[in-house]
Amino acid sequence: MVDMKKKLGLFSIVLLGINAIIGSGIFLLPNKAMALMGTAxxxxxxxxxxxxxxxGLCFAEAATYFNKSGGPYVYAKEAYGDFIGFEVGFIKWAICIIAWATMAVAFATALGQIVPAAQDPMIQNIVVVCILVGLGIVNIIGVNVSKILNNVVTVSKLVPMIIFISLGIFFIKPSNYSPVFIETTGNFGKTSLLLFYAFTGFENIAVAAEDMENPQKDLPKATVIVMIIVSLFYFFIQFVSIGILGPELAHIPAPIQTAMGMILGPFGSSLVAAGTLVSIGGINIANSFVTPRCGVALADDGLLPSFIGKRSKRDTPTYAILISVGIAIPVALSGSFATLAAISVVSRFAQYIPTCLSVLVFRKRNQPTEFDFKIPFGPVIPIFAITVSFWMLSQATLEQLLWGLAGLLIAVPFYFIMKKNRQDQIKI
Structure with missing residues (x-):
């Protein structure tokens, strides 16, 4: 029997969610948003x-109906059947692997900005492999080690942001907030899609449900808490950045680091640089924990070979971890990450839209649980989420849409191969 002390409680789930969302982007994002929309x-x-x-509320309600790993995959499968579920689950595992590989490279790149020797390509590759293999080993050792490491890193990455906001408000110049609108204000849709990418990752919270003490009770609470905390951090970081740097913000590649340098001198810049490194490291830890469990959920339902879902004596999915690391290493070393953002943005909506729709299905079909959580205002919020999701997809370029569609198409032959194998086994 698995020791419940080694499972994730509400506090650890919240930190896992924050860690999965807040990465390097928030340290670099303010200038891009300012360039596109100004103070607006x-x-x-x-x-x-x-x-x-x-x-997020749709994910929170859907989570109350299930206590197994998989997140969006589970919701899609239970609402619409194996094929749609497999499409969502397969693309999620693939994107998680690619995203983890990219974050490993991002960590090595950020390290090179602090330690010049780490800029050497060979050393960067060694760092990348060490990160992927090292975190893979940590996850094989057990959930408790991953939990402690995740909690420490998450708290550490939030410290520079809290200091920046707390001190930065005293250095704000009101004149920097005008004019509110600039000539490029018409870029609202483009900016929304860009900034939305910074919020992605919250869907990963539910993927590791089986490693939580009480997922049906804690997941809805954690999802709401995480989204509120992250949203407030993002808004106030942008608010303070504009207040300190003004129009120049649009042309500064590392805005928070620059602003902290103005507040605390070289120490402030170094603090943010270290925070960026810790932040990217945190994303790596969260990805290393969530990524293998995307494959486990598919294997548990017979949509991937059963050995992928097999757990060790420490209750960790060893084979899924090894496969994830094994694929992530060549992806990371290939250096072909130019289209990652395009694939990721579009494919994320392939998880969000089915989940929001599934809430409406579960309300009519599933029996309420003792941890029943219902989104207020009936179907209004799920319908709003679905409508805006389609609108955001319409803001993507044709290339982005094609890359996202390609990911879904790749999953089709795998599904039918596994389906045929299951049918053959039944005949035997």
Missing amino acids: SLAVFIFNMFVVMSI
């Missing part, structure tokens, strides 16, 4: 807060 970028953050919260 604050309105885009507020809009995205409502969008993400509405989608």
